[in-house]
Amino acid sequence: MKTSRPRSPGAIATEIVTAIIFLLFMFPFLLVFINSAKTSFEVTQYPLALPTRWGNLVDNIVNIWTSESVRYPSSLLSSTIITAVSLVLINLFSAMAGWALVRTKTKTSSFIFFLFVASMVIPFQIVMFPLLSWFRTVTVATGVRLLRTYQGIILSYIGFGAPLSIFMFHGFIKSIPLELEEAATIDGCHRHQIFFKIIFPILKPIQATVLVLNGIWIWNDYLLPLLVLGKGNDVMTIPLAVSNFAGAFVKQWDLILTAILMAMVPVIIFFLFAQKYIVKGMVAGAIK
């Protein structure tokens, strides 16, 4: 709102107060940025000063990029694969399940829906230890490796992400008029065709919410990858890589902060592009 109307002193004071809070909120990010461009001596001696040589930033980034313990390129790739594949599958499978549960009114379907809703109260802590031993049992019985592999962690994300996603799809699909599907049936559509050609495209707004909520969770998740993928594995996510490096030995803050910077940059770039959807999605997800 650009008005040339003179602003009251109260409005100016509010603007200043908000701006100061805003700068305080941004300060940690600024610190990460300036200290990523310092040598390890500079970081510990003058953490609040501006770096003497910005070229150090490039050196530090190269250092982390080639570091054996962070393995940044492969971690970034693994994080991307895990997040992308999990999201596509959670989105599709939950939409399918949500539709099946809304449009089939039987005792079984109500019971299954109730199970999904009830499971949302269950904390990860109560299932995490048995999950590991169960995955090991499955591998012994079938030969399919679930621990330390992509398929294991993606399966986990589908299982843990589905209840909330189904719940949201369920709520949305209930509001779609049934006449739409009846019309399609009369035109000769099969049940599955009704879903893929009519319902799924209508679900776009709620799909955005589901993707955003699950995407932020999966990308940043630490405990599940720590348990299912483990440490020192070929498949490693960004949060695991950073914590391996930052938690390991004597604190090399210059490199740790560079690693943190490099972990944050992809998220922030993505956010700036999809800002509208992300904020909307997260608020909608909370209110539902």
Next chain:
Amino acid sequence: MNAGGLIVWCARQGASTCGLSKGGSMTKKTESTLVFWIFLAPVLFAFIMVMVIPFLLGSYYAFTNWTSSARADNELRFVGLQNFINSLRDPAFLYSFGITFVYTILNMIAINVVAFVLALLVTGNLRFKNVYRVGFFVPNLIGGIILGYIWQFIFNNAIPSLGTLIPSLNFLADPNNLMLSKNTTALAAMIIVGTWQYAGYIMMIYVAAIENIPQELIEAAKIDGATPWIRLKAITIPLCAQAFTVTMFLTLVNSFKQFDVNVSLTSGGPSTMLMGQPILGTELLALNIYNTAFISNKLSEAQARAFVFFLVLAIISIIQVYVNKRREIEL
């Protein structure tokens, strides 16, 4: 409204591409049942594999002598409530319970107060309000594990450095005054990080609620001579009641389950003494459960603690939603 027409048009398009390929001898009823199960199958499979089976196994293991699952030949024996009794006799667990409650309550208050104030600020007549909104929201996009390391650097390096730069603040430079070196201040540090991380998200929920308040209501109150404070008390807060239910619930559950920031910021430290035993001073329940399993190697006891954790969480959530729903009606 054009939207309805659009949907019908889409449906027609969809239907015409479906063609008139009527199936063979299958009846409508069996086809529906078949489609129902096929559509549910992928999710149901994953859900049963990672939630249902581990939950049932876990609820059973909590009452057994379950040790390392690598030794499959190890005979599983039912031990009744032994794991629960051992847990309740462990000062570290009791302490964890206590500080998790303290942390949860203080964190909830801090986040909601800050978030509500921020929401009031950024719904006002500010020039850069969209910039502020985005800025407050951004910490929420970064994982707790990474945020914890950033703040560890701030508390251990940046703040002491501030003490050396500004003479009147030189107490900050004293290593004894490091926030993470004492239990109480380390817990406060975790609340600061928790608030910084979460307030922007909660703010967005309040913003949505505040922007939904009919403008006429506020105009009418202004004409009647209501001060901003009275407008806040009589209009804004009551009309945000539903948002409060959501935000209280979210912050409660998330604070109670806090793990990532705990690991990266304090790792549970510093150490302290309780009932003649050395324990970790900021070890929240989630971390205590994890450490019981992987550091103390007491898997079945960790499982029992997780079971208690689950029960408490479920009870709190139910009470909280119930209380808030009632208040919503009263307001």
